[in-house]
Every structure is written in C-alpha cells, then in structure tokens.
Amino acid sequence: MKQNTKNLIGLFFSGLIVIALAACAVVSANAMMKGFIADETRAVTAAAEAAERIRIAARETEDEQERLHLQLEELTLKAEQMEAFYQQYKDRHCYHYFGQYYEMYEQVYNADVIFIGTSHCAHGVNPAYIEEVNPEYSFFNFGLNGSVPSFYVDWYDIFKNEAHYPTPKVIVWCVDWFMCDTGWLWRRITFDTPSDMPIGIMRAIVKEEKRASAGAAPEPEKNETAAEEAEETVSAPVETKEKTVAELLRESVAEHGILAIDEHMTVLMLNNPIFSSRDRIPEMIRYYLKGRSVQIETPAPVTPKIEGRLLTEADLVLPTYQHKTLYDKDRNITSEYYKGYIPWDVPFGGGTTTVGCVHNRGEWRKFEKLLDQFEEDGIKVIFVECPEYTGWQSTDREIHNKELAELAQSRGIPFLNYNAELASDLNDDNRNYSDWGHLSKRGSTAFSKVLAEDLKPVLAEVLGENGAD
Template sequence: MKIKIIKIVLFTLIFIIMLSCITKILQPKDDGAIYGVRTFFAQNNNHNSDILFIGSSHIHCSINPAILYKEYGISSFNLSSGSASFWSIYFYIKESMKYIKPRLIVVDMYTINQGAPYPPDFIFKRFAISMPLSLNKINAIRMEASKNVFHYYINPLVFYHERYSELNFIDFLLYKGRKNRYKYYKHYIPSVKVHLQNEPNIKSIYDVSKLYYKVEEYYLRIIKISKINDIPILFIVAPYVLSNEEQRRFNEAERIANEYNVPFINFNLNYGDYNLDFSKDFRDAGHLNDEGAAKFTRYLGKYLKENYDLPDRRGDPKYYSWEMNAKYHDKDIYNIELKQYTNLNEYMEKVKNADDYVIGITMLGNYQKNDRVLQSIATNFNIDNIYLKNASYVVDNNKLIYSSDGSNQYLFHKEIGSYTDLVIQNGQRLSINRRNYIKTKNGINIVIYDKFTEEIVDNIYLQKY
C-alpha cells in the first residue's frame, strides 16, 4: 500500500513539473502585455518599490521608472497590461499586496471608459497568462470570462493549444535568453516613433457621462481596498488624444474621487505645464514616444516628490535593481538612436564609442584602398591590415579579435552571450543563433550585438556598385 501511495505521489510530482515546463514554453513572449506583470511577481526585490503604477499600456508607455530613479531617487514599478480592464486592475492591486505595501499606488484611468461586461479575448488572455495562479486569478477569470470558457483559462494545455505550430527557438529560452535584463526590469517600453497628432480641445467640457456599472463597482472597490490597507492612492489620466465623450467619463470619475476625498489628476488639461508637443511627442494617438514620456515622467516625478513622502533611494545598495534598470534604459536609448543615423561616418562614430558591442563584418567583392567605406571601417574599428577582397572581421568592445586574413576558406565561432553565438564562414555566413545576416553578395554586411542588453542592435548592408 505504501509503495502504491509513493508511486502516485511521484507520478503527480513529475506531472506537475512537466506541465510547468511545457506551460513556460508555450506561453507567449510579449514584453508589453505579459513580461512586465510576470516579472513583477517573479522578482524578489519588489517589496522595495515605493510606488506601484497600475493600469493599461498608458502606464508602461508614459511613465519611465528609470527617469524617476535617476532624477528623483524614486523606486517604482509599472504593473500594467495593454487595455487592462478596471476589474483586472483591481485584482492586480489585490495580488500585489501579498508581496509589498507601497507608499503610494497610482492608477491610470484610461480603461474607465470600458462599456462591456467582458473585454476582447486577446486582452483578457494577457491578464490570464501574466498573473500567477492564485485565488485572485481564479476570481478574475470568473469575473472576466463567460462561464462556458472558464475551463479554457484554467487548463494551460487547452489555453495554449494554438501555439504548438508557432514555437521557435526563443520559446525554449527563459525570459527569451535575456535573464539579466528581466532581473532588473521595471516595465517601461520606449519608442522613437513619431506620429503627428491633433491636440484635443476638452477644457470647456464640464458635463459628465455615467460610467458602466461594472466599471464603477470596481472603481469603488479600488478606493475601498486602498483605505482598508492604509495605502494612499492617486488616480491619473496620462496624456493621449482623448475624445469629448471620454473626457465626460473622466469628469464623472473625478467627481466620484472627490466624493471619497481621493486625489484625481487629468494631465490632459495642462499640456503646456510640461511642454508636450503633439507634433513630435507621440508614437500613436494613444501613447507617448520616448521624448514625450520623458517630459511627462519628469513632470509627474516632481509632483510626486513634492506631495508624498518618497525617500531618495539613489546610492542605497538595496535599490541596486533600479540602478541597473536605469543603465539598461540608457543603453536601450543609445541603441535605438544608432538606428536613426543615415550618415555613415556619424553611424560608425556612434558604434565606435559604444561599450559592449560585438561587430561582425563581411566584405564581399573587390575594393580599392581609397574606398571611402573601406577607410571608414578600418579607421573606426582599428583594423590595420584590411583586405581588398572577400574579407571578414570581428570586433569585440572596440578590439579586433578576428580577421580572415584574405583566405577564402575560414570558419570563426564565438559564444557572445547567454544562448547566443556568432559564426562567420567563407563569406557565406555571418550568423547569430543560426540566422544568417548577409544581405548582399556584392558589398559590406555588418551585424551588431550588444552583450549588455543581450540583443542584436542593428544589421546593415552597404551595396557595392
């Protein structure tokens, strides 16, 4: 009898372990909607966050924790998911309180405009994937999903069945092979896209529109749970191109907040105070780009510092995670800016001045010593002996570590990061993780990998005519 029980227990444990591994592989790898929330619950240092920003993509596209830390010493985390419903926000707050008691919770009000009992399926999937299994998750599924699909969100093998045919190499890597990045991740997603927008004219709208009953119910629950746990809460509307009807709902939400003596700030009523420029500060109508987010974050940070008890955490070893997150952000911006250059000399200069780059170069065809591009590569990458026909080079942190030396038969292989390798072979391969980055057979191919961010920064080719 004892042996039978032991076998059952062992079988159950093995099944649970296998199911957990399979689930991690099948889960979608989505930075904007999934990894931010999953990272929050996975990180061991989340109890150090003084502020939790909670809401939709208007949080992780508008508020940059790296700037808040670097310029104000504020430790914060963006616990947000694209178009998260207001009841999802409520369950995010409830679940987060198992881990931390922040000095302040800031809730973005964008999805106060929802008007249906259930969100679109793809939106709720983000919540179901990102939240850890708990009573809060089960209750949220009961609230957000109709009864006939409840089992679909609970059973991972059913939930992820459509992903079997989509799996690729990245799905088998923990945190997409970038464990260090997500170890310090605070969930801000930068963008240098610029889309011209028309500034909304809403300042003269004073009337209100009723909130959907379910939204209002969970709005009041959020206020109640913050008061029960004695955690200050601030409701905000981050800047975006809102409609007149949305402004009427925000007016109603502000009226309710005032009734319960909770601060409410609509930052769409004072664009001039933080110099928001609708010609260059938006990535799309709903979201700020990196320049716009920096302006808004600095303005918000100043307000928070002046109105709440928020210690300066800079230099405190307990907040090393925020220090590293700031470094990742700076490098991300550097890498994004690199790809905006159109002048070759300026591009090469920026590449040369960066730390942690591994650069693979394959030059196919015949060249002359006075070739402008050839001279630029040789000068910027300190290549003394540059060959004029079918040559390959590897530069690591501004040091030449490989040259094909004019040979037609060569093979170079180097591990350049976690789960990442570089291979150059006979002018036919310039590959990272088995993907070939040769785009032209008559010209120069360059691929740049950043060892710090563990990402391919750029892949360019210069056609020879």
C-alpha cells in the first residue's frame, strides 16, 4: 500500500514537471514566433518614415511644382509599402483577408462605395469593371468568406472607431438568402484579431508606423492650435492595447459560460501564435537560422514617364505592380487580387440540390441593427444578391428572399436580385461557377460588367444630385 502511494506521488510530481516543461517550451516558442512576426511588420513598414518626411515637406512647401513632385514621391512610397505587404503575405491562405484589412487601416483608396457580404461577394464582384463604368466613384470590395451580420457589427465598429476609415457614401450589401445561418457561415471577428492574423498584423503595422512617424516629425510649433492637433489624432487609426490570453479567456467564460470548452479552446489556440501559426514554424526557423533577417523583394512599379513638362494634379496616380500568376491551396488566384476582390477558379462542382438553411433570428436582428447604424451615419445602402447556379432549387431561397425584399421595400433600399427578376442566362451556364453559389473568374467578370451598368442609375438615385461630387 505504502509503495503504491509512493508511486502515485512520484507519478503526480513527474506529471507536474512535464507540464511545467511543456509550458516553458510553449512560452519560449511563442516568444520566438512573436519576434518573427514583429520583424515582418518592421520590414513591411520600412518606407514609412521616409513617406512621413515627404508628406510633411509637401504640406509645408509653397512651391506648386515642388509640392506635386513630393506628393508623387509619397504616392510611390505608399505603393511600395503596399507591394511589400503583398510580397510578405501573398503565400498566406486567402490573401484577400489580409489585403482588405490593409486597406481598412492604411486607406490607400478611401473608397466612397464599398461592398460587404460573404464569399459570394468576395469572389463575385470585381471593382475593376465597376469603376470603368462609374469613374466618378471609387470602389472597394470588403466581402469576407463566412461572414454573418453579427460579424459585420464587430467589423464595422473597427472600421469606424479604430481604423477611422472615411465614411463611405454608399454600402452595397451583397445579401444572401442564407446570410443568417450561423452553422453555414462561420466567421467571427476573433478569428481575425490574433497577432498573426489580418487585424493583429495591421495593428502591429500601425504601431510601427507611429513609431516611424514620430521619428520623422519635427517639433510642433508653439502656435500650433489644439484643434489642429485633435484633427491629426482623430484621422489616425487608434492603437489598440493587446489583451492577454487570460483576459480573453475570462471574456469567453463570461460570454459562453464555463462549460463551453470548445469556445475556450478556440480562444487559447488562436491567441498562442505557436499554435495558430504552426504552419509557419518552418518559416520561423529559417528566419532565426539566417540571423533574424526579413528581406522583402519587390518588383519595379509600373509608372507613367513624365519628362520635359510640368507636373499636374492628374499625374498623382498610385503606381501599380505586375505579379506572377499565383494560386493558393484553395485555388484562389492570389496574383489577381484587386481592391478586395479575389477570383476563385476551380472546375464546376455543383449540380442540382434542394438543401436549405437555418435562419437565425438573432442574426436577422443584428442585420437590422447594422442597417440602423448605417442610416444614423448618413450612409446609403443598396442590396445586391449575386447570381447563383439555377441547379440550386431550395425552397428556403424563395422564403428568405421574400423577407429580404420586404425589408428593402420598408426601408426604401434598392434591391438588385440576380436570382429573381434580374436572373439571366448567366445563371444557367455552369462555366460561370466554381460551385452552385460561387462565381468563377469567367462568371465574376461577366456579372461585374452587368452590375456596373445596373448600379449606375441606382447610385445616382440614392445619392441624388450630390452623388458625383
């Protein structure tokens, strides 16, 4: 008996030692991964200090040509940083997640018409074709895979109150008849916030840019007004204090209850970068073996040549870059990412089916709550339902589309439904689809051209005479 007790005590303490060693290993590995991630963001923002110096010089000069030259140089550095970001993260799964949050925080395009919605929107609406027909507006696609209305409630809070993206004139919500199915649509804002995920990365980049800007900025003049200082502060993204894993776990327990083990494990895994970024461990090891060096190679930009003449405002165009064809593991065409849109091109995998959805009324209430918020912020809304293959014959589509149409009518929201009154031959040809609901590259090109024409009068209608100013 005594021997058994002694063995159990020994086993208990051996277990504690193993747990302690494992915890030390995790803490050490996390620190290494965080160091690797931090150096990545510093490499991406290498041009930030120079860009800030040029911005300040352009603001202070009184010579028109010098100002234009400086502003063009600033644009070039802005494009250089965006390209460095692409080169650093292009091999990550679903690059459009990263590119979209880059725009939210960096505000390269400052779109006055934005699209939101699920992957049907992300893969279906190409701003390149929309802006050709509507050059008086700027567009950006913020559609994200698996997004439910409650996700966009959290997303919009960051968009508005943290990133301080300029208030768009119009939000085109690419609605879906299944948009309130939380089993089908999985996205939560907490999936995007860990340190090696898009929001976490952008928060680190903003922090690094502020450090670089502080080094570039001259001492403020004594007569600088408090109002000017306040304006600078409000326009910049807010630096958010990173919560500890313990704080996040406490929040998870408070929200879901102590027995929601899956939820708590998700929080734990997502917020320990050695777990959430475990696929990047080989990359991290190479980084340390190379002496902690992050090198980002960018190609030369495509820029118009300006020789033998004076600059004008029309010359202030963001340089562009040509990319080699690149697919991710899901066959998203990363190299053709453009203003939030990314084509998904695989052989058609649809067919005929009648599968429906579970309509979560709580999500519907969040949907209406966000529409109220848009109205309060003076943002016009348009509903668009992207075309789906006609082989999908769910009765739920008719039921929930009717509810969407009734909501649109009651709120005075234009609704362009390409599975009802605006359905066309595009719906019948499976070459336009990667599956029953996701447009292929061919299909998204055809649809975006149609949508561009259909949006033109609707934008003019919702914005009135001031729509193009």
